[in-house]
Amino acid sequence: SQTIHQWPATLVQPVGSPLSLxxxxxxxxxxxxxxxxxxxxxxxQLLFYSVGIGQIxxxxxxxxxxxxxxxxxFILSSKKLLLSDSGFYLCAWTGNYGYTFGSGTRLTxx
Amino acid sequence: GNSVTQMEGPVTLSEEAxxxxxxxxxxxxxxxxxxxxxxxxxxxxxxxKATKADDKGSNKGFEATYRKETTSFHxxxxxxxxxxxxxxxxxxxxxSNTGKLIFGQGTTLQVKP
Numbered sequence: 001s002q003t004i005h006q007w008p009a010t011l012v013q014p015v016g017s018p019l020s021l022x023x024x025x026x027x028x029x030x031x032x033x034x035x036x037x038x039x040x041x042x043x044x045q046l047l048f049y050s051v052g053i054g055q056i057x058x059x060x061x062x063x064x065x066x067x068x069x070x071x072x073x074f075i076l077s078s079k080k081l082l083l084s085d086s087g088f089y090l091c092a093w094t095g096n097y098g099y100t101f102g103s104g105t106r107l108t109x110x
Numbered sequence: 111g112n113s114v115t116q117m118e119g120p121v122t123l124s125e126e127a128x129x130x131x132x133x134x135x136x137x138x139x140x141x142x143x144x145x146x147x148x149x150x151x152x153x154x155x156x157x158x159k160a161t162k163a164d165d166k167g168s169n170k171g172f173e174a175t176y177r178k179e180t181t182s183f184h185x186x187x188x189x190x191x192x193x194x195x196x197x198x199x200x201x202x203x204x205x206s207n208t209g210k211l212i213f214g215q216g217t218t219l220q221v222k223p
Contacts, residue, residue: 032209043116043215044154044199049208057208090153094209099144101154 003027006091006102013109019064019078021105023091026072031093033074035066038088050074081109112137116200116214123190123221131185131217133174133200141202143167143176143183144211148197157185157198190221 006023013019025031035047046059048066056066063082067075074091086109091102117132135143145157145167158167163178172187183200197216204210 034210036213038216044211044213046210046212049210051208059210092154092211098156098159099209099211104153 004091004093004100004102006105008105009103010106011108013081013107015083015109016080019076019081019085019107021076021089021091021107023074023076023102024072025074025093028072028093028095030071031095033068034092034094035074035076036090036092038090040087044090048076083109085109112141112202112204112212114200114202114212114214116198116217119216120218120220123219125192125221125223126189127221129185129187129190129194129219131198131200131219133183133185133214135181135183135200135202137181137202139205140178141205143174144201144203145172145174145183145185146199146201146213148199148216150196154199190219192221192223195219195221 003026032051034049036044037047038044048056048058050056050068053068053071064078086107089105092099113136115134142161144159146154147157148154157172158169160167160176163176166175174183174185176183197218199216200214201211
């Protein structure tokens with residue numbers, strides 16, 4: 001079966017610290033992968049998407065970066081977190097049955 | 111560019127009341143339309159979808175009809191339950207090969223017993 005794993009579920013990080021969120025997909029190959037962010041009181045914003053290994057497209061200028069080192073692995077990173085990076089981060093992939101979202105990571109930058 | 115606009119929330123209803131959450135969109139071509147639901151503390155789940163004009167998506171008592179003439183995809187339910195309390199997102203699919211979803215800002219629904 002096709003599943004998506006995202007971790008950690010919650011994270012509290014100080015301003016200026018680095019970030020690494022990981023997402024992996026099972027049961028499919030060459031999926032399109034996405035990182036979305038939901039800031040407090042706001043909707044979902046697409047941050048990055050990837051149509052293949054090493055191919056990353058950024059939707060909005062920001063303090064974050066993404067990488068896809070393997071076909072089914074998508075990583076969201078930052079070298080130095082800002083307070084404004086706080087939010088709920090969702091990884092997703094598309095397959096034959098449409099979008100599947102991970103369970104999300106709630107990041108609080110303090 | 112493509113965009114989705116949802117009615118402002120929060121929406122507070124009593125149990126068994128009728129629900130409508132408005133959603134309108136701007137898009138070129140013929141996108142697919144979706145409603146997603148996010149229960150407290152969880153990720154997003156697909157609630158229903160419609161892929162062409164006049165299609166009606168339905169699931170768990172919720173319905174939405176793809177209206178090309180009014181560029182709308184309003185979500186309705188005849189009798190809400192406390193368990194329907196959640197955030198609801200309207201979305202459309204980008205028709206490029208990237209498969210991006212464009213989301214509305216979300217509408218919080220609170221159902222009181």
